[in-house]
Amino acid sequence: MSLLNQLFNRGVFGAKCKTCLSLAISRIKLLQNKRDLQLKNMRKEIAQFLQAGQEPIARIRVEHVIREQNIWAAYEILELFCEFVLARVPILESQKDCPPELREAVASIIFAAPRCSDVPDLLQIKNLFATKYGKEFVIAATELRPDSGVNRAIIEKLSVSAPSGEIRLKVLKEIAQEYSVEWDSSGTEAEFNKKYEDLLVHIIK
Secondary structure, three states: OOHHHHHHHHHHHHHHHHHHHHHHHHHHHHHHHHHHHHHHHHHHHHHHHHHOOOHHHHHHHHHHHHHHHHHHHHHHHHHHHHHHHHHOHHHHHHOOOOOHHHHHHHHHHHHHHHHOOOOOHHHHHHHHHHHHHOHHHHHHHHOOOOOOOOOHHHHHHOOOOOOOHHHHHHHHHHHHHHOOOOOOOHHHHHHHHHHHHHHHHHHHO
């Protein structure tokens, strides 16, 4: 590739990267505000279910709250990573390989992109990184290969696995306390423990 082409491609990468990162940051902020309101409403509804003695419904609904809270937390981290990368686009442009100090941010954005469908700009950023650093770099982050550099909190918050009984109980207690609901949690504790014991029996069999 000629020097002229290299300079041209570098300029195109930088301009596209800045645009997509800026759009992603703006969209994440809007989604955070929207999710904030949704979470408040969801937590209030759960408090009402607990107040009314409808614990089985509260136990199911709390999973949605935990999932939404996790996504909110993941977006908060992603927004910071996007801001960080945006400020250092000239460094990305000037170097062939991903700079070590940017690896965590870049790898985390790549990993999160297909898991955050309501922020399509992240997929465009991922594609730009794929063009610049190659498919292997992107695959390493997507598949969480050793030393991929993806942030542990991002992996945990974007996990699709169901929250444990312990976490569900903790959040239910927090909601009850937040809304001053007099709630005896012993029934729910027994229910979560029973499910855990049933799972153990099933595994042993």
